Amino acid sequence: MKNRFLIIPGKCTLEKVSNCDFLFPLQGFCVGMSQTFSLESIPDCSYVYVNCLLDSIQIEEFQKLLPLFPKKVKGIVFEDLGILNILQENHLHVETIFYGTHAICSSYTANAFLQDVDTVILSNDITKEEIEKILQKVTKKVGLYIFGHLPYMYSRRTLLTNYSKHYSLDYKNQRIVKEQFSKQEFLVVEDAYGTMFYDTRVFDGRVFLEKDVSYFLIDLHLENISSVKNFMDDFLRGKDFPNSTDGFLYRKTIYRLPPKGGAK
Numbered sequence: 001m002k003n004r005f006l007i008i009p010g011k012c013t014l015e016k017v018s019n020c021d022f023l024f025p026l027q028g029f030c031v032g033m034s035q036t037f038s039l040e041s042i043p044d045c046s047y048v049y050v051n052c053l054l055d056s057i058q059i060e061e062f063q064k065l066l067p068l069f070p071k072k073v074k075g076i077v078f079e080d081l082g083i084l085n086i087l088q089e090n091h092l093h094v095e096t097i098f099y100g101t102h103a104i105c106s107s108y109t110a111n112a113f114l115q116d117v118d119t120v121i122l123s124n125d126i127t128k129e130e131i132e133k134i135l136q137k138v139t140k141k142v143g144l145y146i147f148g149h150l151p152y153m154y155s156r157r158t159l160l161t162n163y164s165k166h167y168s169l170d171y172k173n174q175r176i177v178k179e180q181f182s183k184q185e186f187l188v189v190e191d192a193y194g195t196m197f198y199d200t201r202v203f204d205g206r207v208f209l210e211k212d213v214s215y216f217l218i219d220l221h222l223e224n225i226s227s228v229k230n231f232m233d234d235f236l237r238g239k240d241f242p243n244s245t246d247g248f249l250y251r252k253t254i255y256r257l258p259p260k261g262g263a264k
Contacts, residue, residue, distance in 0.1 A: 004213075006047060006077070007228060008148070010034050010221040017229045023047045023077055025221070028061060029054065031154060032189040032196025034221045039065050045074040051099075052193055053156070054080045066090055077121070077217075084116060097121065097143065097215070101151050105130075107137035114140045119214040124150055128207065128249040141214040146205035147235065148219025149187060149198035150247055160190035176200060187222070198222065201245040206235070 005020040011034070014022060027036040029050040039048070052058065059082055066086070075095030076083065084096060099121035104110050113120050121143040122131055135142070164171045178185050187198040202223070209216070218235075225231050 004216055006215045006217050008049060008219040008221050010223060012225045012228050015229055017232055021047050023049045025049045029058060031191060031193040039068050039072050042072060044071055046072060047075045048073055050078040050083055054082055069094060107134045110134060110138050110142055119143055121145055121217055124247050125253050126248060127252055135211060143215035143217055144208050144213050145217040146208055148203060149222050150203045151196055151198055153197040156194040158190055159195040160188055201243050202241055203247045204241060204244040
């Protein structure tokens with residue numbers, strides 16, 4: 001039986017934890033991560049994470065890593081479909097997990113991707129009710145993101161650098177900013193590959209723990225956690241986490257404005 005939890009680590013100790021695999025953000029191919037790992041440095045038969053939309057240079061650099069894949073990579077979580085093309089063209093048989101952060105919002109989309117990948121991670125932009133309907137209609141088991149700071153926006157531009165210059169601020173690669181109209185706060189993280197906007201609160205999706213899914217994705221890279229084992233013990237026994245949110249589970253995303261005058 002395979003492990004059910006994929007855990008993106010931060011600076012915590014990489015200890016063995018029952019029913020869990022680490023998902024290592026791949027150095028040079030991730031944006032907005034507090035820590036990344038070279039392929040050489042991770043244990044054999046690991047899961048790796050690529051969340052960048054890759055340019056041609058990164059595609060070439062990724063291809064240079066392929067000789068290490070049979071030994072190092074058991075599975076890969078990715079957003080850029082170029083990754084899938086590379087793996088297929090080079091006949092590399094690793095587990096493929098598509099996680100398009102805002103892409104998989106319906107059973108139609110999920111089933112379309114499931115024709116080409118082993119599993120997908122559903123978007124957190126939809127409600128609990130919508131997720132449960134998708135789980136009933138998919139052709140394979142799919143995964144759910146159930147803990148971490150929800151990623152809202154991703155840009156290949158270095159937005160914090162530009163922000164600091166515009167407002168004559170000291171540069172920081174992490175900064176909390178407030179959107180002036182909604183007053184919504186975002187945790188903004190920048191690195192050499194771009195900028196990621198996260199919710200300042202941590203998403204808690206433990207309501208889904210009893211669901212029969214391929215994986216539960218837990219993202220700890222922004223959390224100050226020293227022991228993953230202790231965290232998982234607390235997580236599974238229902239300990240409350242401060243500054244948490246249920247995201248959009250009970251609140252539909254606004255995707256269309258009403259007609260003028262507020263008529264329905």
